[in-house]
Amino acid sequence: MMSGFTPNEPVLTPVKDHAAELAKAEAGVADMAAKRNNRWYPKFHIASNGGWINDPNGLCFYKGRWHVFYQLHPYGTQWGPMHWGHVSSTDMLHWRREPIIFAPSLEQEKDGVFSGSAVIGDDGKLKFYYTGHRWANGHDNTGGDWQVQMLAEPGNDELTCATKRGMIIDCPTEQVDHHYRDPKVWKTGDTWYMTFGVSSAEKRGQMWLFSSRDMVRWEYERVLFEHPDPNVYMLECPDFFPIRDASGAEKWVIGFSAQGSKPSGFMNRNLNNAGYMIGTWEPGEEFKPETEFRLWDWGHNYYAPQSFNDGKRQIVYGWMSPFVEPIPMQDDGWCGNMTLPRAITLGADGDLHTAPVAEMEGLRADTVDFGEITLPVSAEQVLCDDAEAVEIEMTIDLAASTAERAGLKVHATDDGAYTYVAFDAQIGRVVIDRQANAQGDRGYRAAPLSDDELASSELKLRVYVDRGCVEVYVNDGRQAMSSYSYASEGQRAIKLVAESGTLTVKDLKLHHLNSIGLE
Numbered sequence: 373m374m375s376g377f378t379p380n381e382p383v384l385t386p387v388k389d390h391a392a393e394l395a396k397a398e399a400g401v402a403d404m405a406a407k408r409n410n411r412w413y414p415k416f417h418i419a420s421n422g423g424w425i426n427d428p429n430g431l432c433f434y435k436g437r438w439h440v441f442y443q444l445h446p447y448g449t450q451w452g453p454m455h456w457g458h459v460s461s462t463d464m465l466h467w468r469r470e471p472i473i474f475a476p477s478l479e480q481e482k483d484g485v486f487s488g489s490a491v492i493g494d495d496g497k498l499k500f501y502y503t504g505h506r507w508a509n510g511h512d513n514t515g516g517d518w519q520v521q522m523l524a525e526p527g528n529d530e531l532t533c534a535t536k537r538g539m540i541i542d543c544p545t546e547q548v549d550h551h552y553r554d555p556k557v558w559k560t561g562d563t564w565y566m567t568f569g570v571s572s573a574e575k576r577g578q579m580w581l582f583s584s585r586d587m588v589r590w591e592y593e594r595v596l597f598e599h600p601d602p603n604v605y606m607l608e609c610p611d612f613f614p615i616r617d618a619s620g621a622e623k624w625v626i627g628f629s630a631q632g633s634k635p636s637g638f639m640n641r642n643l644n645n646a647g648y649m650i651g652t653w654e655p656g657e658e659f660k661p662e663t664e665f666r667l668w669d670w671g672h673n674y675y676a677p678q679s680f681n682d683g684k685r686q687i688v689y690g691w692m693s694p695f696v697e698p699i700p701m702q703d704d705g706w707c708g709n710m711t712l713p714r715a716i717t718l719g720a721d722g723d724l725h726t727a728p729v730a731e732m733e734g735l736r737a738d739t740v741d742f743g744e745i746t747l748p749v750s751a752e753q754v755l756c757d758d759a760e761a762v763e764i765e766m767t768i769d770l771a772a773s774t775a776e777r778a779g780l781k782v783h784a785t786d787d788g789a790y791t792y793v794a795f796d797a798q799i800g801r802v803v804i805d806r807q808a809n810a811q812g813d814r815g816y817r818a819a820p821l822s823d824d825e826l827a828s829s830e831l832k833l834r835v836y837v838d839r840g841c842v843e844v845y846v847n848d849g850r851q852a853m854s855s856y857s858y859a860s861e862g863q864r865a866i867k868l869v870a871e872s873g874t875l876t877v878k879d880l881k882l883h884h885l886n887s888i889g890l891e
Contacts, residue, residue: 379589382523384538385479393475397455400446401472408705412840412858415761415887416735417692418442418467419709420457424449424702426676427554427609428689428710429456430490433682434498435529438464440689440710441473443487449702454484454505458531459890464713464731467888471532480504480520480539487554487609488522489678493587494559498531500524501566503553504539516550519543521568523588541566541582541590549575551606556678557587558613560655567596569607569628577604577630579612579659597626597659606631608644609676612659613686617718624653625716625724626661627668629676638801638818639667643695646675648724668726669711670819671804671853672696673841679716686716687729692841692854696813700858701840711854712836712843719850721822727849728834736763736883745877747870749774752781755882758863764835766880768795771829775873777803782837782866783859785810791857793835793844794869800826802833802846804855811858819844819851830878836885837866 404422419425423446430441437460445452456474461467474485481504488502504522509515521541527533543552551571558565566582581596599607611627627648633640646668651661668677668690675693679686690711694701701707714726740756747753756762764780779794779802789810796803801818825831825847834845837857844853868877 379584379591382538382540382588383480384536386477387479387482388477390475390477390536393477394472397446397472397475401444404446404449404705409703410839410891412701412704413706413891414709414838414840415891416836416885417709417712417838417841418459418888418890420444420706421469421890422705423447423707424451425457425708426451426691426693427487428676428678428691429487429502430500431678431680431687431689432490432492432498433680434490434492434531437462437530438682439490439531441490442691442710444472446472449705449707454486456485456502460531463734464729465734465888467890469890470530473531473534474502474524478504478522478536478538480506481522483507486519487676489556489680491557498526499557499587500526500534501555501557503555503568505553508550517552518545519550519552521555521566537588540588547573549573549605554609556610556612563655565655566590567610567612569610571606575605576602577607577628577632579607579610579626579628593656594658599630601630601633603634604630604632609646609678611648611677611679613679613681615686615716615718615724618720623650623662623718624659625650626659627677627679630665638820641817642672642675644675646677646690650718650722650724666723669852669854671817671844672806672813672815672855674711674854685729688714688716688726690854692856694856698812700811709841714849714852721824721850723850725849726852727845728836735885735888737886738884740882742880742882745868745880747778747868747875749874750870750872752867752869754865754867755880756866759837759866760839760864761885761887762837762866763883763885764833764837764866764880765883766833766835767878768831768833769829769876769878770831772876773870773874775870775875777871778869778873778875779833780835780866781869782835782842782864783857784865784867785860785862787860787862789860790867791842791855792869793833793842795831802844802851802853804842804844804853806855806857809858810860812856817853817855819846819853821846822850825850
């Protein structure tokens with residue numbers, strides 16, 4: 373066994389009254405919410421009513437409700453001491469705010485209750501696993517992190533409160549370069565397993581594997597996976613789960629957010645990049661990848677995804693991450709939102725597909741069916757004069773279209789600003805282009821199409837446009853893209869556009885969407 377790991381009882385060391393800290397956090401969020409500007413605040417994406425949020429946490433379906441927890445700084449719109457915010461739903465359409473469930477109150481987490489997961493134990497009860505965070509020098513990040521794994525249990529079936537059990541895995545500081553966080557727990561056979569991200573003493577991004585019989589006392593087993601790129605020094609927010617293809621064959625998916633990856637062509641264009649590998653795993657062994665690293669999402673703003681199984685399917689949420697300044701929503705009393713929930717499937721092409729869960733269709737308030745549309749050379753057609761919350765389904769006839777680029781200009785305002793979602797025939801990719809944005813970061817991102825998709829006669833796009841963000845799903849989720857789009861003042865039109873050629877759309881539907889109830 374690696375030194376420093378002797379399975380024992382949790383260590384509980386309170387330094388603050390948790391109930392009092394939760395009350396202060398609720399007041400902090402309320403203060404931020406009172407100042408909130410709703411110009412980009414989402415109607416159908418999960419966000420806090422005030423403050424900063426990041427990673428999705430503790431995702432689960434429990435006692436008839438779906439639960440989404442998330443990293444929350446309740447006292448400002450920048451990253452700060454982490455709490456856990458919470459929303460829940462009985463149908464994944466209508467969400468309600470729940471009390472903040474975790475605030476820093478123990479010695480091991482006094483600088484932040486960091487990310488983690490939730491899992492239902494053999495007794496049918498839920499358990500939370502998360503990382504306790506302290507600054508190593510006691511006051512800031514200049515001395516690095518001191519991070520350990522923690523356990524908590526819900527106080528009721530509604531998951532509106534919890535009892536902290538304390539530290540269950542300490543950090544062997546001589547073998548770790550500070551980063552040591554984000555536990556994911558599952559059961560295989562009669563054994564419970566935990567993995568989390570580690571930066572080794574050699575500054576290599578790894579995931580370590582622990583096992584337990586009782587979900588409380590954990591024993592180190594091995595390094596589950598080490599990233600082959602020596603530039604990658606940490607694997608944040610790891611995920612690990614089995615999935616079956618249509619024939620029933622089982623594969624394992626390892627997911628992580630790679631810190632230190634370098635841009636290469638269209639790959640890894642974001643500050644840090646979240647992706648996965650597909651392979652095989654047997655208990656007691658290391659993960660054996662059979663694919664290269666693949667991005668979960670090709671947009672500008674996607675990070676820290678986490679998945680869970682609700683008993684019928686594997687569902688993933690990601691954080692739409694505003695890493696690159698300027699970040700204008702930080703002036704609005706809130707910052708950050710989740711993506712839509714996506715169902716993960718293993719396609720016949722051997723790759724993962726992620727498409728919005730079927731429940732999302734229930735948000736449609738009404739539908740405008742445009743049928744077939746043909747645009748002449750370099751033409752455009754206004755589909756909607758003003759749209760805050762819409763979903764567009766369209767099928768481009770590639771064989772009948774000659775445009776170099778063609779698609780949708782969304783958030784198109786009178787000042788000439790817009791975000792462009794288009795098929796670029798010259799590079800054979802679907803792009804989100806923000807060069808015409810008046811506010812925020814710009815640049816473009818490009819999702820690939822396979823040779824089979826490019827050889828096909830049609831391209832299916834499903835585009836969700838919220839007040840301040842856009843999500844694009846390509847060919848039923850073979851690729852996905854998520855980007856912020858800070859619309860200018862005034863009406864926000866949606867236009868169908870053909871550049872330097874003609875466009876034929878076989879069918880196009882525009883659905884106005886209802887709110888999920890968190891505004």
